[in-house]
Amino acid sequence: GESVGLHLPTLSVQEGDNSIINCAYSNSASDYFIWYKQESGKGPQFIIDIRSNMDKRQGQRVTVLLNKTVKHLSLQIAATQPGDSAVYFCAETKRQGGKLIFGQGTELSVKP
Amino acid sequence: NAGVTQTPKFQVLKTGQSMTLQCAQDMNHNSMYWYRQDPGMGLRLIYYSASEGTTDKGEVPNGYNVSRLNKREFSLRLESAAPSQTSVYFCASSVPLAGGHEQYFGPGTRLTVT
Numbered sequence: 370g371e372s373v374g375l376h377l378p379t380l381s382v383q384e385g386d387n388s389i390i391n392c393a394y395s396n397s398a399s400d401y402f403i404w405y406k407q408e409s410g411k412g413p414q415f416i417i418d419i420r421s422n423m424d425k426r427q428g429q430r431v432t433v434l435l436n437k438t439v440k441h442l443s444l445q446i447a448a449t450q451p452g453d454s455a456v457y458f459c460a461e462t463k464r465q466g467g468k469l470i471f472g473q474g475t476e477l478s479v480k481p
Numbered sequence: 482n483a484g485v486t487q488t489p490k491f492q493v494l495k496t497g498q499s500m501t502l503q504c505a506q507d508m509n510h511n512s513m514y515w516y517r518q519d520p521g522m523g524l525r526l527i528y529y530s531a532s533e534g535t536t537d538k539g540e541v542p543n544g545y546n547v548s549r550l551n552k553r554e555f556s557l558r559l560e561s562a563a564p565s566q567t568s569v570y571f572c573a574s575s576v577p578l579a580g581g582h583e584q585y586f587g588p589g590t591r592l593t594v595t
Contacts, residue, residue, distance in 0.1 A: 412586030460523075469584060471523030471524045
């Protein structure tokens, strides 16, 4: 069936470096993509989203890139901090219904 | 605002027991959702309610029932718990955005079925 998946299950970076978390999706009908951050013992928290008619969207220290040609989504975190350590999930949804399909998740570990 | 609240935070059940997980939101959102999260995996949708008075099955509804009691509250019931239902359960609510939904999650209920 349709699925959203991640290339890397774990990522370890040095504090201050930039982080890139990748995600592959297979449902070309998806209209809306979202990145969530989940800290240990907590529920997922919205980070940033992007619509399918966009290639790039920037937030505070985060940028999401969407490549519809290869069905690839990435989350870039600038100047990674220890507080960024968490599991990051990408999710997709179609225009109607709003049901999210989540990927497996990538665990980001930031070394001081 | 408290956002999305869930009770209980932890629960241990024996196989065959029943229980109801409670969820409430104070953001006046129309849509509410129940997910389960198994170790090392993403969230899978159990049931959702697009608006008060409606409920629909998600990806993994078997063994669960839901009730949208009012706009604020959405409960999840396990009628006869099984070890396969050991998981962390998250409730979420959303406000529709143009073309998609941003969902707000509760802190989760950690359920163990022995």
